Amino acid sequence: MAQAAPSTIAVQPAAAAPAPAGLPHVVVLATGGTIAGAGASATSSATYQAAKVPVDQLLAGLPELGKAARVSGEQVFQIASESFTNEQLLTLARRVQALVRQPDVQGIVITHGTDTLEETGFFLNLVVQTDKPVVLVGSMRPGTALSADGALNLVGAVSVAASPESAGKGVLVSMHDEIHTARDVAKMANIKTSAFASPWGPLGMVVEGKTWWFRAPVKRHTSASEFSIDRIQALPAVDIVYSYANVPGTALDALGAAGMQAVIHAGTGNGSVADRIVPRLNEWRRKGVVVVRSSRIPGGFVLRNAEQPDDKYDWIVAHDLNPQKARLLAAVALTQTRDTRELQRIFWEY
Numbered sequence: 001m002a003q004a005a006p007s008t009i010a011v012q013p014a015a016a017a018p019a020p021a022g023l024p025h026v027v028v029l030a031t032g033g034t035i036a037g038a039g040a041s042a043t044s045s046a047t048y049q050a051a052k053v054p055v056d057q058l059l060a061g062l063p064e065l066g067k068a069a070r071v072s073g074e075q076v077f078q079i080a081s082e083s084f085t086n087e088q089l090l091t092l093a094r095r096v097q098a099l100v101r102q103p104d105v106q107g108i109v110i111t112h113g114t115d116t117l118e119e120t121g122f123f124l125n126l127v128v129q130t131d132k133p134v135v136l137v138g139s140m141r142p143g144t145a146l147s148a149d150g151a152l153n154l155v156g157a158v159s160v161a162a163s164p165e166s167a168g169k170g171v172l173v174s175m176h177d178e179i180h181t182a183r184d185v186a187k188m189a190n191i192k193t194s195a196f197a198s199p200w201g202p203l204g205m206v207v208e209g210k211t212w213w214f215r216a217p218v219k220r221h222t223s224a225s226e227f228s229i230d231r232i233q234a235l236p237a238v239d240i241v242y243s244y245a246n247v248p249g250t251a252l253d254a255l256g257a258a259g260m261q262a263v264i265h266a267g268t269g270n271g272s273v274a275d276r277i278v279p280r281l282n283e284w285r286r287k288g289v290v291v292v293r294s295s296r297i298p299g300g301f302v303l304r305n306a307e308q309p310d311d312k313y314d315w316i317v318a319h320d321l322n323p324q325k326a327r328l329l330a331a332v333a334l335t336q337t338r339d340t341r342e343l344q345r346i347f348w349e350y
């Protein structure tokens, strides 16, 4: 399906384009994905190249953006998001943090591939210290396709980032007219333009450039977070092992031997663990690996000491975070502590 263009890193300083005075300045940080994709024909909705169109071209094609904000663009990466690395996450977070510290910047929009958009959004929600709106957006069809969704999604995201009502709500994801907290949202369907959903529902809607809010996040984020990108030099290796009937444990042992610091066990059902995997997880725990029990089921949550005796084994539960979000919270938390009581507190609070 979507093929990746070669990765490039070219951060240019944000220069505001001329627009009516008095409008908020929103910086669009472009990282690639389908929203910057191009296909061979108007019917190529799923067969195309992601990460082709530069940010200047994206913005120049959308004069409607100028109604909501004074918009400037920076090309941070030009990649398909499945290829994001921890180093690129840190680079992006540092750039967002630097921009939100600029008094002349009121909001940030990040254009991103949809495959790992929920991971980048959650990471920024944990480590960027700000009350200013930071909004991620992607699209499911390239701009060259019939009924392309990127243009309206981008106008919506810039409107959300420009709205004072978006402040203090943490990192947001605006797609398909909905506004989600980056903490909860996940890609729940592929191909469809209604790809993103939050297990606890969206926070609001953006319609014709106006935001409508119905709820706000209660978990700790951004300026209320104990984590800061300023104090994170690198992320420790945290990996995910997926469970299924007849799972052999080979992947767990290989990742353990490769030096992972924490393992996210994407268990079945309520985070259940196959009987032959339990002693292996305990063996890695004895060697210092932090064990986090999560579930491969979207929309539920994992309770401590249900399914497995977490207290006895000194394991953590991932609460309602999906495995890929649990990976990032564990990695960020491990930069500060290895204490399992502290780690469990962090999983309850974020």
Ligand SMILES: NC(=O)CC[C@H](N)C(=O)O
Pocket (backbone or CB within 6 Å): 002, 032, 033, 034, 035, 050, 079, 080, 081, 082, 112, 113, 114, 115, 116, 138, 139, 140, 141
């Ligand atoms: N819809 C998309 O953005 C998917 C394109 C690509 N796989 C990416 O995540 O960047």
